[in-house]
Amino acid sequence: xxxxxxxxxxxxxxxxxxxxxxxxxxxxxxxxxxxxxxxxxxxxxxxxxxxxxxxxxxxxxxxxxxxxxxxxxxxxxxxxxxxxxxxxxxxxxxxxxxxxxxxxxxxxxxxxxxxxxxxxxxxxxxxxxxxxxxxxxxxxxxxxxxxxxxxxxxxxxxxxxxxxxxxxxxxxxxxxxxxxxxxxxxxxxxxxxxxxxxxxxxxxxxxxxxxxxxxxxxxxxxxxxxxxxxxxxxxxxxxxxxxxxxxxxxxxxxxxxxxxxxxxxxxx
Amino acid sequence: xxxxxxxxxxxxxxxxxxxxxxxxxxxxxxxxxxxxxxxxxxxxxxxxxxxxxxxxxxxxxxxxxxxxxxxxxxxxxxxxxxxxxxxxxxxxxxxxxxxxxxxxxxxxxxxxxxxxxxxxxxxxxxxxxxxxxxxxxxxxxxxxxxxxxxxxxxxxxxxxxxxxxxxxxxxxxxxxxxxxxxxxxxxxxxxxxxxxxxxxxxxxxxxxxxxxxxxxxxxxxxxxxxxxxxxxxxxxxxxxxxxxxxxxxxxxxxxxxxxxxxxxxxxxxxxxxxxxxxxxxxxxxxxxxxxxxxxxxxxxxxxxxxxxxxxxxxxxxxxxxxxxxxxxxxxxxxxxxxxxxxxxxxxxxxxxxxxxxxxxxxxxxxxxxxxxxxxxxxxxxxxxxxxxxxxxxxxxxxxxxxxxxxxxxxxxxxxxxxxxxxxxxxxxxxxxxxxxxxxxxxxxxxxxxxxxxxxxxxxxxxxxxxxxxxxxxxxxxxxxxxxxxxxxxxxxxxxxxxxxxxxxxxxxxxxxxxxxxxxxxxxxxxxxxxxxxxxxxxxxxxxxxxxxxxxxxxxxxxxxxxxxxxxxxxxxxxxxxxxxxxx
Ligand SMILES: Cc1cc2nc3c(=O)[nH]c(=O)nc-3n(C[C@H](O)[C@H](O)[C@H](O)COP(=O)(O)OP(=O)(O)OC[C@H]3O[C@@H](n4cnc5c(N)ncnc54)[C@H](O)[C@@H]3O)c2cc1C
Numbered sequence: 017x018x019x020x021x022x023x024x025x026x027x028x029x030x031x032x033x034x035x036x037x038x039x040x041x042x043x044x045x046x047x048x049x050x051x052x053x054x055x056x057x058x059x060x061x062x063x064x065x066x067x068x069x070x071x072x073x074x075x076x077x078x079x080x081x082x083x084x085x086x087x088x089x090x091x092x093x094x095x096x097x098x099x100x101x102x103x104x105x106x107x108x109x110x111x112x113x114x115x116x117x118x119x120x121x122x123x124x125x126x127x128x129x130x131x132x133x134x135x136x137x138x139x140x141x142x143x144x145x146x147x148x149x150x151x152x153x154x155x156x157x158x159x160x161x162x163x164x165x166x167x168x169x170x171x172x173x174x175x176x177x178x179x180x181x182x183x184x185x186x187x188x189x190x191x192x193x194x195x196x197x198x199x200x201x202x203x204x205x206x207x208x209x210x211x212x213x214x215x216x217x218x219x220x221x222x223x224x225x226x227x228x229x230x231x232x233x234x235x236x237x238x239x240x241x242x243x244x245x246x247x248x249x250x251x252x253x254x255x256x257x258x259x260x261x262x263x264x265x266x267x268x269x270x271x272x273x274x275x276x277x278x279x280x281x282x283x284x
Numbered sequence: 285x286x287x288x289x290x291x292x293x294x295x296x297x298x299x300x301x302x303x304x305x306x307x308x309x310x311x312x313x314x315x316x317x318x319x320x321x322x323x324x325x326x327x328x329x330x331x332x333x334x335x336x337x338x339x340x341x342x343x344x345x346x347x348x349x350x351x352x353x354x355x356x357x358x359x360x361x362x363x364x365x366x367x368x369x370x371x372x373x374x375x376x377x378x379x380x381x382x383x384x385x386x387x388x389x390x391x392x393x394x395x396x397x398x399x400x401x402x403x404x405x406x407x408x409x410x411x412x413x414x415x416x417x418x419x420x421x422x423x424x425x426x427x428x429x430x431x432x433x434x435x436x437x438x439x440x441x442x443x444x445x446x447x448x449x450x451x452x453x454x455x456x457x458x459x460x461x462x463x464x465x466x467x468x469x470x471x472x473x474x475x476x477x478x479x480x481x482x483x484x485x486x487x488x489x490x491x492x493x494x495x496x497x498x499x500x501x502x503x504x505x506x507x508x509x510x511x512x513x514x515x516x517x518x519x520x521x522x523x524x525x526x527x528x529x530x531x532x533x534x535x536x537x538x539x540x541x542x543x544x545x546x547x548x549x550x551x552x553x554x555x556x557x558x559x560x561x562x563x564x565x566x567x568x569x570x571x572x573x574x575x576x577x578x579x580x581x582x583x584x585x586x587x588x589x590x591x592x593x594x595x596x597x598x599x600x601x602x603x604x605x606x607x608x609x610x611x612x613x614x615x616x617x618x619x620x621x622x623x624x625x626x627x628x629x630x631x632x633x634x635x636x637x638x639x640x641x642x643x644x645x646x647x648x649x650x651x652x653x654x655x656x657x658x659x660x661x662x663x664x665x666x667x668x669x670x671x672x673x674x675x676x677x678x679x680x681x682x683x684x685x686x687x688x689x690x691x692x693x694x695x696x697x698x699x700x701x702x703x704x705x706x707x708x709x710x711x712x713x714x715x716x717x718x719x720x721x722x723x724x725x726x727x728x729x730x731x732x733x734x735x736x737x738x739x740x741x742x743x744x745x746x747x748x749x750x751x752x753x754x755x756x757x758x759x760x761x762x763x764x765x766x767x768x769x770x771x772x773x774x775x776x777x778x779x780x781x782x783x784x785x786x787x788x789x790x791x792x793x794x795x796x797x798x799x800x801x802x803x804x805x806x807x808x809x810x811x812x813x814x815x816x817x818x819x820x821x822x823x824x825x826x827x828x829x830x831x832x833x834x835x836x837x838x839x840x841x842x843x844x845x846x847x848x849x850x851x852x853x854x855x856x857x858x859x860x861x862x863x864x865x866x867x
Contacts, residue, residue, distance in 0.1 A: 052327060091324030220331035223361025223374055226324045 017185035018073035021064040022128040024119070025079045025093040025101075026054040028139040037255045044255065053088045055218075056134025058096075059211040062218035063161070064132050065097045066177035073129075078122055080104040080115055086234065094229035095221030101234040104242070111248035114239070116148035121242040123153055128206065130179075130188065135160055135210040146210035156203040158190035162212040164198060178215055289621040294628060294798070295791050296690045301763030302738040303756070308798055309743050311609070311806035312616035314379055322380050326387050332360050333391040340392040343518035344664055348510060349394060354474060357399070358429030362388075366403045366411060371423030378553070379615040382560030389561035390568040393668030394518035396561045401470035401519075402426075404554035405676070406433025409479045409495055412553065413538035413546055418497065426477060431499075434475040436466040436524055437547055444681045447544055451526065452483040453494060460484070460536070462496065462504075462529040472522035473507045476500040479550070480526070481543050493543035497535040504529035515667030548626075551676055553618060555629040558672055559611035562636035565665060566604040569647040572661065573597060576651050587650070596646040598825070603639040605822045609803040610796045611636060627689050630682045631795045637672035637679060644669055683788035684781060690791055691777070694766050745805040747813045747820065751827040755797055758834050762790050765841055782846040786837045793830040800826055 029035060030050035038045050064075045077093040079085040082105070089101040104118050123131060136143035150157035163178035165171040171178075180189040182202070192199045193212045203209075221229070239246045267273045277283045294307050314322065336353070343349045357363070365381050367373020376384065381403065389396040407426050410418060410433075425431040442449040451464020462482055466472075478498040485492025498505060508523035538546045574597060577588035587593045614628045648655035648662040655662040673679045739760070744752050765787060773780045804823040807816045856862065 087320060087323065090320070091328070095324060095328070220360070221324065221328045222359060223325060223328070223364055224372075225361075226321065226328065227369070227374060229324075230321075 017071060017181070019067055019071050019130060019181065020074050020076070020126070020128045021067060022119075022123060022126060022131045023057065023060045023064045023075060023077050023093075023098065024054075024133045024145075025057050025061065025077050025085075025088050026134070026137045026139075027051050027079065027081055027085045027088045028054045028137055031138060037257055041254050041256065042252065051084070051088070053092055054134050054137040054139070056136060056138070056211050056213070058092060058218040059213070059215050060132040060134055060209075061093055061096055061098060062216045063177060063179055063209075063211065064130075065219075066175055066216070067130075067179060067181065069175070070177055071181055074099045076100055076102060076126060076128065078102045078104065078119065080106055080110070080118055082107040089234060090229045090232075091226050092218075092221040094232045094234075095225040096219055097225065098232075100232055103234060103236050105236055105238050106246055108246070109248050109251070110246050111250040112142050112144040112148060113249055114244060114246040116145050116152055117244040118239055118242055118246075119145070119149050120152040121244060122237075123149070123206075130205060131155075131208045132161075132179075133208065133210050135212060146208055150208035153206070153208070156205075156207040158188070158192065158201060158203045158207060158209040160193045160212045161190050161209045162193040162198065162214045163191050163216075167214060167217050172217060175219075179209060289623050291622065291624070292693070293624040293626070293690065295631070295686070295795050296624075296627065296693050297738070298759055298762055298791065298794055299690050299694050299766045301760050303741060303759060303798075304738060305741050305743055307617065307622070308613055308802045309806070310809070311799075311802040312379070312612065314383070315377075318377060318380050321374075321376075322383055325374075325380075325384055328360070329384070329387045329391075332356070333388070333395065337391070340394070340518070341658070341661075341664065343394065345517075345658075347512060347517045348520075349398075349518040354398070354429075354432075357395070361427075361429075362399050363402055363429035363432065364427035365399070366407070367423050367427040368411075371419060371427060373423065373427040377615075378556060378618045379612065382556050382611060382615050385557050385560040386564030386567070389564035392518075393561070393565070393665070394516050396564070397470060397516050397519040398474075400554075400557050400561065401435065402433045404557035405435035405550055406471060406475070406479060407477065408550045408554055409435075409537050409546055410497065412549055413495070414497075417534070418537070422477060422497070431476040432471055432474050433477040433479065434469050434471040434524075435550065436469050436472075436478050436480045436498075438467050438469070439465060440467050444678055446481075446547060447493065449481060449483060449493065451481070453496065453531065455484075455533075456530075458533050459530040460494075460496065460533065462498065462526045462531050464526050466524040466526075468511065468521050469507075469524045471520055472524045473510055473520045478505070478524065479537065480524075481547050484540055484543075492541045493547070494540050495537035495543040495546040496531050497537055498526070498529060498531055502529050502531065513671075515664070515670055517667075552626040552629050555633040555676055556611055556615050556618065558676060559607065559614070559632040559636040562640035562669075562672060563604065563608045563611055565640050565669060566600070566607065566643045569643050569662075569665065570597070570600050570604060573600065573647040573650045576647075576654075580652070593650060596650055600643050600646055602822050602825050602829075603643055605803075605819070606796050606800045606826050607632075607636045607639045609799040613799040613802065627686050627791075628795060630677065630686050631792050633672075633676065634679045634682050634686070635792055635796050637669070640669050640672065641666075680785075683785050683792075686791055687784040687788035688778065691766050691770060691787070695770055695777075741801075744801060745808040745813075747808045748801055748805045748823060751797075751801060751823050754827050754831055755794070755801060758790075758794060758797075758831065761834070761838055762787075762794060765790065765838055768841060782844070782849075783841065786840060790834050790837050793834055797827060797830045 028051065030052045033049045036045045061075070061077065068075055075098040077089060077098040079089050086103055089103055094101055102122060131149060133146045135146065146159060147157060161179060178191065182188065187202050187204045188207060189200060189202050190209055192201060193214065267276060291304060291307060294304050297304050361374070364373040365376050365384060367375065369375040385396055385400055388399055410422055422431065426433055437446055437449070439449050439451060451462070451466065453460040453462045462480065464482060476499055480496045480498045481493050482496060483492060484494040504527040506525045506527070508525070511521040513521060577593050577597065578586050580587045611632045614625060614632050617625045617628065644662065644666045648666060651660060651662055654660050677685070740756050741752050769783050769787060770777060773783065777784065800823055804816065804819045807819050813820065
């Protein structure tokens with residue numbers, strides 16, 4: 017049974033960049049930063065592509081933001097192989113409720129069988145959108161999708177999907193990562209899944225893929241056209257760097273060290 | 285920026301004291317659509333190459349990269365960079381291509397050269413001179429990597445003197461029959477597409493070279509073993525032998541007898557690729573060296589706090605910025621259809637390969653003993669970099685090429701010299717063979733050729749005025765120097781390599797300074813002086829470096845030890861080396 021899968025592609029700061037909080041403490045300095053796709057979303061796209069490679073179907077990728085997010089939609093998302101993109105053009109503040117509301121409206125129109133999102137975005141680590149979306153749609157929800165096999169396994173090398181579609185095509189089996197182990201669940205379709213790092217090793221966009229992506233359909237919508245009010249319910253009050261590490265000290269000998277560990281650090 | 289494609293070379297006009305500022309201003313930017321494509325390429329390349337970081341070191345030690353990795357490069361599409369979109373390629377501009385080589389080179393020199401030899405020189409002849417039929421026949425396969433390309437010019441007896449090749453082809457019916465041996469051919473052992481240069485004139489004739497497309501399926505094409513090299517060890521370098529290979533006449537590239545021009549044109553347009561690669565390596569070295577300087581503690585402080593370390597890092601920053609400016613500027617000249625860029629492209633190759641060498645050497649020094657250890661990337665980078673000063677024209681030959689070509693026009697306008705100089709500048713590299721045919725004749729000329737028009741910049745931002753003035757003054761000095769040298773030596777300038785080299789160094793410095801002025805001035809205009817403080821500082825430091833070097837070179841035109849140094853060389857040559865000993 018062909019599957020229609022909706023995936024997300026959030027633009028985030030590259031973790032290799034040096035992040036600095038702005039002087040007002042309200043956000044980070046964007047100048048000179050490199051951006052990339054949220055790595056959890058990249059894993060979501062990979063899983064969707066593996067599923068449609070096996071079962072047929074279509075992968076639609078969505079991103080919300082200013083015109084710069086088109087960059088991540090084209091590559092890697094479309095360049096990896098997604099079929100088409102929807103860009104929700106929105107400049108200005110937004111929070112997870114607004115984002116989930118946009119995705120809900122798009123799902124109501126597109127009617128995918130499955131939505132795959134990153135379990136969180138590596139910029140603000142909120143981790144809420146997947147659950148909000150499942151709740152808003154009233155769909156089953158499979159968070160923290162992972163797999164039993166390692167990323168070095170043959171199953172991974174063969175690019176088999178880790179999310180398994182049932183024979184009747186009515187549900188998916190998802191292996192979830194839980195504290196200290198794995199849990200296998202079966203979720204009725206339509207469903208929302210969120211990805212863990214160990215779900216798969218995403219492919220890279222090849223140069224021919226990048227060229228093909230240039231002409232793949234990209235539809236522009238706005239929150240207004242979707243009927244969504246983006247007024248945030250949450251505002252960021254303050255951002256700070258972690259406190260700088262204090263300089264170490266030198267101790268004269270082992271007894272002095274033991275004394276400090278016992279009485280100052282209370283480590284032993 | 286509208287550049288008249290027929291406007292003369294920037295540096296040749298500097299020799300008259302004339303600054304063609306419209307060629308270099310404003311400082312070019314990559315087109316927005318291409319920037320987007322490039323950014324995508326960059327992040328994909330990182331995903332492709334980062335997982336192989338350990339392998340690169342291993343393949344260097346082994347002296348080979350595995351076939352499976354070359355397959356991965358093909359799948360990724362790295363052989364399609366310059367092939368037009370209509371033939372299944374990426375159709376990158378020179379600018380975006382050179383920028384892509386930067387990204388490859390920062391990961392691994394051997395990878396960059398494998399891709400570079402294919403695109404920059406291997407298939408460039410097809411793009412520049414191929415017929416529509418030839419392009420349709422080969423481009424799609426070259427784009428997928430089904431065919432990897434190489435460039436076959438060098439022979440055991442013909443390196444710098446490329447016109448002296450012995451490989452020859454004789455017409456026989458519809459075919460040419462090709463015989464000969466080529467040496468040190470990058471990608472030789474993995475190529476299916478060979479751009480081959482062979483003599484098609486009578487025996488003993490110097491000229492009459494023709495370029496051919498030879499494919500690996502033709503009977504009689506064989507390659508030798510993979511060479512054991514100092515650097516770029518994983519890049520494939522072999523001999524290529526042609527034994528009665530029948531090449532269809534439809535595979536002649538360009539015109540019969542015009543092959544030397546084809547070769548020079550390919551090398552000229554490929555040279556900025558090396559500049560791109562060099563910039564990539566320099567950027568990587570700065571990342572490594574700054575980290576190393578902060579991490580390493582000696583005498584109770586990170587070594588980054590010591591003046592001599594800062595001096596190295598600061599100089600590396602300047603070198604990297606000015607090299608990037610020059611390379612990017614020449615790429616833009618090429619992309620905008622400007623024809624006369626051979627000298628400027630040669631300048632970027634010479635300057636970039638030497639700046640890269642200095643930069644790696646200093647980064648290695650910052651790392652101390654670790655820099656010497658194979659576990660760290662410095663020594664491999666240094667070994668890989670060394671060849672850049674030798675291949676695609678040695679820096680020595682290119683220096684002669686830069687000064688002789690640039691002076692050509694001045695020379696032809698020195699009336700009394702014009703007739704006797706005629707021809708010798710047309711092809712400076714070929715000209716070396718005929719030096720001795722000319723008798724020295726001093727030309728005492730009165731007329732002054734220094735041009736008055738375009739003697740100053742009019743479009744630079746006032747924030748760079750002090751450096752602009754230095755540039756203008758040095759340009760006047762260059763014109764004076766060229767005039768003096770030509771009057772003094774006349775046609776014998778061809779044999780005056782000490783003088784030519786000095787002039788070349790002055791031209792190289794001035795062109796790179798012009799590119800830097802353009803880059804910084806444009807940055808000030810766009811962002812305001814306050815946000816480009818660092819770039820203004822780079823300009824100030826580099827202008828100071830150029831001024832001091834230039835003045836030293838200028839002073840040595842009339843006052844030097846050239847004859848003494850020559851006589852010492854002759855002494856060593858006569859006695860086969862060094863003849864003193866303390867014992
Ligand atoms: C790793 C590697 C890859 C290569 N890849 C290719 C390739 O893909 N295709 C290809 O065709 N070739 C290739 N080459 C060959 C390369 O281009 C030549 O080595 C180069 O052109 C120099 O020629 P040569 O080595 O014969 O040196 P020579 O020409 O013998 O020069 C030796 C020295 O003499 C100097 N010299 C020569 N003539 C003069 C003169 N008239 N005045 C002053 N000084 C002079 C030179 O500057 C140099 O310092 C490669 C070489 C190497 C090492």
